[in-house]
Amino acid sequence: MSEPFLRVARPEDEEQLRHLDHATWSHVHAVTARPAPDEPFFRDTCGPADHLVAELDGRVVGYVRLGFPTPLPSNAHVRQIRGLAVADEARGKGVGRALVRAAVEEARKGGFRRITLRVLGHNTRARALYESEGFVVEGVQPEEFCLDGTYADDVLMGQKLT
Template identity: 35%
Template sequence: MIRQVRLSDAAQLVSFKREVSSESKFLLTCPDEVEDIIDQRRMIALYLGDSRRIFLVAEYNNQIIGMITLSGSSRRRIMHKGELGISVRKQFWGKGIGSSLMEECLKIAKQKGFKKIQLEVMSNNNRAMALYKKFGFEVEGVKKKAVFIDNEYVDLVVMGKWLEDS
């Protein structure tokens, strides 16, 4: 089930984020950098109280197994675009969870008047890039050596999708 996040999800989201950040090296956050429950509640409240933000979770057997966020700006020159982030528990990779989250988020983003969605993805994250390309995202640029992980630098690929064409 895909649904809007709730304040009561805070504790479960902290656990989810710690788990996914330890399962995958493709996230920018390390497990020990995940916010605590109080900060998570603040973040959820920020998303719920701002029409320029979207925060959805994927739930299976009452457990959060995926999440997607879209954050827009109130600055007039850039309020047409939103920055997207998505993560899914490794156990559920390849089962359509990411696609379901993406589909619902893009639908809501369009309803809210967003024109463009942008994201950044590590250049070696082929699975995620395939998902984004499936939804019409295109490579717009590369931030060279933007991430340092496992004693090496990795590029961040900037991808974007114009919602008007979809």
């Protein structure tokens, strides 16, 4: 298998991304309900330009969604990772790491001062990846979510880009 090829998402990626999002959904990382199989992936608030996708052998196997923590002009200097998914068959092949690195580089090139994200406390694999890529824990909201009857911490992570 080759190295992942990263690019900005295109409207025609909709179906592959929708299937990927549905297939990878889990309360390990998601605080929302599983998306319906026909639920659109792209929305008015997060279209193709807000996503970087990873391809292996010509097939979309992952994405990272970028956005802003709030709509406030006072923190428009902060970019936020708002979603990350990697197909099961592509795990352990550097796809997640490549997407995180690309998100950080995209934010840096865009002139942002910081990049942040939120990750569930029990998602140790994702937390380790983010930490290895320079993110640090900046706060924890204990038992912020109740997922299938189990309380989960919301861990806020970030890194300075300047």
